[in-house]
Amino acid sequence: MKSDITPMRMILYRLGLAIAILAAWEFASGRLVAEFFISKPSAILAAFERLIVSGNLFFHAGVTASEAFAGFLIGGTAGVVAGVLLGRSAFLADLLQPFILAFYSLPKIALAPLFVLWLGIGIWMKIVLTATVVFFLVFLNTFTGVRSVSRELVTIVRLMGANERHVLGKIVLPSAITWVFAGLRISVPYALIGAIVGELIAANRGLGFVLASASGQFDTAGVFAALIAIMILAFTLNGLVRLAERRLMPWKASEAAREVTI
Amino acid sequence: MTEDYLIAFRGVGKTFTVGDRTVEAVRGIDLDIRRGEFMTLVGPSGCGKSTLLNMTAGLFAPSTGSVQYDGAPVQGVNLRTGYMTQSDHLLPWRTVAANIQVPLEIQGRPRGEIRDKVAALMALVGLAGFERSYPSQLSGGMRKRAALARLLAYDPETLLLDEPFAALDAQLRLNMQMELLRLSRQLNKTVIFVTHDLDEAAALCDRCVVFSGRPGTIRAVLTSPLPRDRDLMRLRHDSRYVAMAAELWDMITPMLTQTRGEST
Numbered sequence: 001m002k003s004d005i006t007p008m009r010m011i012l013y014r015l016g017l018a019i020a021i022l023a024a025w026e027f028a029s030g031r032l033v034a035e036f037f038i039s040k041p042s043a044i045l046a047a048f049e050r051l052i053v054s055g056n057l058f059f060h061a062g063v064t065a066s067e068a069f070a071g072f073l074i075g076g077t078a079g080v081v082a083g084v085l086l087g088r089s090a091f092l093a094d095l096l097q098p099f100i101l102a103f104y105s106l107p108k109i110a111l112a113p114l115f116v117l118w119l120g121i122g123i124w125m126k127i128v129l130t131a132t133v134v135f136f137l138v139f140l141n142t143f144t145g146v147r148s149v150s151r152e153l154v155t156i157v158r159l160m161g162a163n164e165r166h167v168l169g170k171i172v173l174p175s176a177i178t179w180v181f182a183g184l185r186i187s188v189p190y191a192l193i194g195a196i197v198g199e200l201i202a203a204n205r206g207l208g209f210v211l212a213s214a215s216g217q218f219d220t221a222g223v224f225a226a227l228i229a230i231m232i233l234a235f236t237l238n239g240l241v242r243l244a245e246r247r248l249m250p251w252k253a254s255e256a257a258r259e260v261t262i
Numbered sequence: 263m264t265e266d267y268l269i270a271f272r273g274v275g276k277t278f279t280v281g282d283r284t285v286e287a288v289r290g291i292d293l294d295i296r297r298g299e300f301m302t303l304v305g306p307s308g309c310g311k312s313t314l315l316n317m318t319a320g321l322f323a324p325s326t327g328s329v330q331y332d333g334a335p336v337q338g339v340n341l342r343t344g345y346m347t348q349s350d351h352l353l354p355w356r357t358v359a360a361n362i363q364v365p366l367e368i369q370g371r372p373r374g375e376i377r378d379k380v381a382a383l384m385a386l387v388g389l390a391g392f393e394r395s396y397p398s399q400l401s402g403g404m405r406k407r408a409a410l411a412r413l414l415a416y417d418p419e420t421l422l423l424d425e426p427f428a429a430l431d432a433q434l435r436l437n438m439q440m441e442l443l444r445l446s447r448q449l450n451k452t453v454i455f456v457t458h459d460l461d462e463a464a465a466l467c468d469r470c471v472v473f474s475g476r477p478g479t480i481r482a483v484l485t486s487p488l489p490r491d492r493d494l495m496r497l498r499h500d501s502r503y504v505a506m507a508a509e510l511w512d513m514i515t516p517m518l519t520q521t522r523g524e525s526t
Contacts, residue, residue, distance in 0.1 A: 156351045158339050159319060160365040160416050170364060174355040251355045251396045 039220040047221040048228060056210070061229055063206040067123055067195040068237065071130020072187065079135045080180055083142025088172065093143075104140070108133045108194070112201050121202035130194030137190060138183040145179025146172055178252070181245045188237045196230065207233070268420065268452050269295040269318060273327030275477075276313050286477035287313040291327070293471065293480065300446060300453045302463040304510065305473025305481075306517050311456040313478070315422040318454065319343045344418030348425045350409035352397040358408050359384065359393035365416030383411040387441070403434045410438070414445065420452040428458065439466060440494050447490065460514060464507040465497050472513050482513060 005013070022041045029040035051057040086093040112129055119125040153171050162170070199208025207230050214222030246253065274291040277284055288310035295301050303311045316322060317329045320340035329336045331343075352361045359380050366376045384390050387407040397405055406426065413421065423442075427435045443466060446453050457463050463470050467486050474481040487502040497503045 152349075152351055153353065155321060155339075156345065157364065157368065159341065159343065159345050159418075160368050161341050162368050166368050170367070171353070174353070177355075249355070251398065254396045255354070255398045 036218070036220060039224050043221040044224040044228070047219070047225040051210075051222075051225055051229070057229055060205060060207050060210050061233055063123065064192075064195050064199065064208065064230075065233055065237075067126040067198070067206065068130055068191045068233070071127045071194055072134050072184075072191040072237075074127065075131035075134030075191075076138045076184055076187065078131070079138025079183065080142050082135075083139045083180075084146055084168070084172070084176070087143045087146025087176070088168070100139075104136055108136070109197050112198060115198075116202050121204070125202070126195045126198035126206070129198045130191050133190045133194040134187045137187045138180065141179045141183025141186075142176060145176030148179075149175045177249060181241070181249070184241050185238070185245075188241055189234060191237070192230065192234050266297045267294045267330075268297040268299075268332055269454070270330040271314065271327070272330065274314070274317065274324045274329060275326040276310065276317065276322075277325045288478040290479055293483070295452060295454065297452055298450045300443070300455065300466055300468045302455045302457060302467040302470045303473065304457060304460055304463045304470060304514065305478060306475045306514070307458075308476050309473040310476070310478030311473060312424050315345070315424055315454060315456060318420070319345050319422055342418055343420045343422050344413045344416060345422045346409055346413050346424070346426045348428050350397070350405040352405055352408055352412070354397055357394050357396055358389060358400065361397065361408060362412045362415050365412060369416065379415060383415055386414070387411045388437075403430050406430060407438070410442070417449070420454070421446065423453065423455045425457055426455075427462070435462075436494060442466070443492075443494065460510040461507050464503060464510055465492075465494055470506075470510065472510065475517055484509065 025038070026040050026042060029035045029038055035043075048057075086096065108129070111132060112125075115125045115128050119128060149172050153175070154167055157167060157171055195206070196208035196211070199206040200212050203209045203212075207226055211223060211226040211230075214220075214226055271291045271293040275289045276287045278287060279285075287308075291314065303314070305311055317324055318331065318336065318340065320336045320338050320343075323329075323336075331340060352358075353364065356364070362383055363376050363380050366379060371379075380393075381390075384393060387410055389404060389407055389411065392400065392404065397408070400408065406429065410426070427438050430438060439462065442453075445451070455463075455466060464486070467484075468490065469486065470484045471480055472482045472484065473479065484506065487506060488497075488500070
């Protein structure tokens, strides 16, 4: 649903809202609520600046981003491959279903201590944790996508003489890709959860580590500064997925632009 | 001398199980279709016309009897047939040109040949200039023409057409009918054409099969009095055509009152 307000005006309204919230925060801090608990925007900005100037921000954000990105890539790829395999093979899907359900219902974060035991507190523990979280989300979406492929379309190309490879490449994958991307998009915040929770549990670097150490020193402004950095990272990752989506599914843009008729 | 039959239905019956109900779609169908013949099938909704097409394409087997294609029973997907239905089944993620080239890619034709053939087919069905459009950007008639171009791209021996022009406006439909008739004659295609439009059935056919309601059985097979080369534009003034269309109407109308309220 589109509102009637022009885009320019909407941006102004949003800016106004953001400024109002920040001003209220600044005012409330130390007057209505102790600054110790909520810090204040000006102090957070200063802490954020210190993080940037010292070069710490880019170092730690870089660590977290690589963990999230690597985990996202590994988990996403494995999820797509497994989703397609099980989606196309009723036997495999039947065989593995109870095992997958059992693993799926387990909160993946609870595996973190096990990964620490296996992999130590280095970057690989976070990557594997992230990949595990992302895998299930992408796998389930891909599986559903492959299963919901139009049987009519498959029949039509079979009549043209298509073999299994043609069906997969020309029908199944392109039609499941919408689902794959839905899975990838919801995975972005979870990839960051995996990386940051991993860092909170055991690490000596990364934004989760900055967050934990600022809170350990009762540095509320530092905690908020780390949160802002995490938010920016999430935004960037989301943007990248959207970009890939537009590149790989050009037909979606034309479908969205079309006037609705019934 | 025996006639050259390409498709033969021998005592064909088909029963579907839908939930806990069984539905008998067709019963005791005996029908021979000659090579190069244009056969139209008419009859009330749900009388199993599409079922016969599906069995010819080998999508499923008959419950009783057999469907023979070129002297051998149809087993599995029949690659010598091409299918076009009321919905166009274009791939939404491919442009029009890319859709038409799907069968050529499957046949593994060289790139240059594919490009030339697609361009020729686009021009043939009047879609030149829309190569890069996606199906969602086209009108229903244009999508239909794209589907016809794709069907012609892989050049099957037999065309199975299930109300292919039902959603088109009158003029476009006449254009498509002329195009189809011209191409099927020129390329000596065998065509089985299901339609609800009795005028269309009379205009296009060499022979027309009239079905009666569920379970579908053959009520009559009419032979067209029209020559194989005919001008669809001038049919309205042809008394032979008018007489055949009237005969079809007379056969179908009593069935309509019988099945009223029952059609989906």
